[in-house]
Amino acid sequence: MKKVLFTLIILFSLNNFAQNTPEKELGVWYMYNGSHQISNKFSLKTMAHFRFFEIGDDMQQFIGRLGANYKINNNMSATLGYSYLNTDGTFGFDGGNINEHRIYEDFNLKHKINALGFAHRLRAEQRFFNSETGHFLRYQIALNYPLDNKWSTYLYNETFLDFNGEAFNQNWLGAGLKYKLSKVVKLQAGYQRISVNNGGDFNRIQLGIAISTDHRKKAKI
Incomplete structure (x- = not known):
């Protein structure tokens, strides 16, 4: 009963997002996320996102990310990484595409209450573009609830x-479903509402694949 109730909450949230879409076109993010264990304490985090104003058309932004993660204990870790972004110049800028470089530092904390998983991430970012420098602080809280051995929901x-x-x-609010294809590969489908400080709102479908490998032993996908 709890699993059914949690799924209904997620679906209700997604339905509300879709009904309140202020944009004429619905955008989509195609996402790859990777975690590659290289020792008991260290892993590499990889990411590539292709973000579109519309589904399959008019790309807004490409972002690639590489980070080194250090496991403090079973519940805490820290990451230091680099991101490269290429953003359409019509999205908040004048002129051609914008190339941006970022350095970021994460502190990650996770815990559980029964089967409900909590993940907290505090991220500091230093952004460099057009001879300008920006400093951001981001806080994310994420909930994950397993429906069975394959399916889970997240918010x-x-x-x-x-x-x-x-x-x-700005603020990002999202929810969706994940499917465990194997021990290495997970698929994701969700919805995200982006609210920015000028009062604008953007709605995005998210379609992703996550790959987790352990280089301490041969991993098979």
Whole structure:
């Protein structure tokens, strides 16, 4: 009964997002996320996102990310990484595409209450583009609930603070489903509502694949 109730909450949230879409077109993010264990304490985090204004058309942004993660204990870890972004110049900028470089530092904490998993991430970002530098602080809380051995649901919220402009920059609220294809591969489908400080709202479908490998032994996908 609890699993059915949690699934209904997720589906109700997604339905509300879709009904309140202020944009004429619905955007989509195609996402790859990777975790590659290289020792008992260290792993590499990889990511590539292709973000579109519309489904399959008019790309808004490409972002690639690489980070080194250190496991403090079973519940805490820290990450230091680099991101590269190429953003359509019509999205908040004038002129051609914007190339941006970021350095980021994460502190990650996870815990459980019964079967409900909690994940907290505090991220500091230093952004460099067009000879300008930005400093951001981001906090994300994510919930994950298993429906069975293959399926799980998730819900998250992430708030961005900008130290160079207005304190509040934007907020991401999302929910969806994950499917465990194998020990290595998981698939994801969800919905995200982006609210920015100028009052604008953006709605995005998220379609993703996550790959987790352990290089301490031969992994098979």
